[in-house]
Amino acid sequence: MATLTPATRRQFLALLGLSAAAVSCGTAVGGGSSGKGQTKTLRYQGWAGQVTLPELAEDLGYLKDVKLKWVGNTISGPQDIQSAATGQTDFGGAFNGAVVKLAANKTPIKAVVSYYGSDKAAFNGYYVLEDSPLRSARDLRGGKVGMNTLGAHAEALLDIYLQRGGLSRAEADKVEPLVVPPVNTEQALRQKQIDVAVLGGILRDKAVASGGIRPLFTDYELLGAFSAGTYVMTDRFLQQNPDTARTFVTAVGRAIDWSRSTPRKEVIARMTEIVKKRGRNEDTAPLQYWKSFGVAETAGRIKGKDLQLWIDWLAERGDIKKGQVRLEDLYTNEFNAAGAGGAPSASVTTSGS
Incomplete structure (x- = not known):
């Protein structure tokens, strides 16, 4: 088994160190109920200046009689799914590795739909200043x-x-x-407070448009097109609110497909209106860079x-067995039920109560 790295390196935050007891039968179920006892209000966290797929779906009318209740913003996927696991919200989204790590802690959750990924238009880039001497993985040592x-x-x-650049664990550390x-990352790079800035989506395109930076590498270059993150719900929530x-x-699935089939300008206009209507004093200008x-999947x-x-990556690192x-x-x-085809891949089971 690989040796675990220091607490400040290469480990999932203590946010994910949840005990099974924290998300057992005492988990809150929702923000209200309707009909056959099933909640019709879904509490969630948003992202400042951005429109999430559930928010887009609600605006398009796809949520029907289900309502979203915004309880604040997050800048962290691990924190977002922790909130869902402990019943503070009814769903949360994170990078799939974080979902795996949370499940490894015996947290009774299910990933239910992919919500972001990497392709030619949407990817995370690892950017350096145009005149930076950093050109390879080995150059990053000490950065x-x-x-x-x-x-x-x-x-x-x-x-x-x-790893692919040939660095040993000691060198990588x-x-x-x-x-x-995220909103400060570009500025931190330009002020040379950091050597590399991880930028994605609207913030990436805005920074690139301003010039003076170049990508060291991108996740799309490393792995090709892939779905990178999923929304999760607890097994308890799924059983009680199917x-x-x-x-x-x-x-959410329909909103993904709508964004693909609708002209980009119309998607941007719709998201701009959503941000304006919610009245949180957010800048809508960066939305023009959305692509x-x-x-990856329908x-x-x-x-x-x-x-x-x-799962394999975490096991190789020694983070899970x-x-x-x-x-x-x-x-x-x-x-x-969105799109065509797609038989169920797993059944909903719980860890008991």
Whole structure:
């Protein structure tokens, strides 16, 4: 088994060190109920200045009688799924490696739909200043890499890049990932507070448009097109609110497909209106750079390989034991009625109460 790295390096935050008791039968179920006792209100966290797929789905009318209740913003996928696991929210989304790690802690959750990924238009880039001497993985030794959170997508892809660049574990440990709020990452790079800035989506395109930076590498270059993150719900929530879950998952899937089939200008206009209507004093200008959610599969259907990759990676690192997480227990497509085809891939089971 590989040796675990220091607490400040290459580990999933203590946010994910949840005990099974924290998410057992005492888990809260929802923000209200309707009909057959199933909640019709889904509490969630958003992202400042961005429109999430559930928010887009609600605006398009796909959520029908289910309503979203915003309880605040997050800048961290691991924190977001922790909130869902402990019942503070009803769903949360994160990088699939973080989902695997959470499940490894015996947290009774299911990934239900993919919501972001990497493709030619939507990817995470690891950017340096145009005149930076950094050109390869080996050049990164001693460097600082700014990212939104540790132990998630950005650090995982950095780790893979360093491994493929031939760095030993000891050499890779000399590269320092630092938490920098997404809205400040570009500025931190330009002010040389960090050597590499991890930028994605709207913030990436805005920074590139300003000039003076170049990509050292991208996750799309490393792995090709892939779905990178999923929304999760607790097994308890799925058992007690199956119809609501089906409405939610299907709506997210439909919103993904709508964003693909609708002219980009119309998608941007719709998201701009959503941000304006919610009245949170957010800048809508960066939305003009939106291109894609990057989800690889139709309607966000989850492919086992998108999670197996990270099960294997975490086991190789020594973060989880081999066999600690079973792929078939980790996700389900049974609540996704959007698009054509796609038989259920796993059944909803719980860990008892």
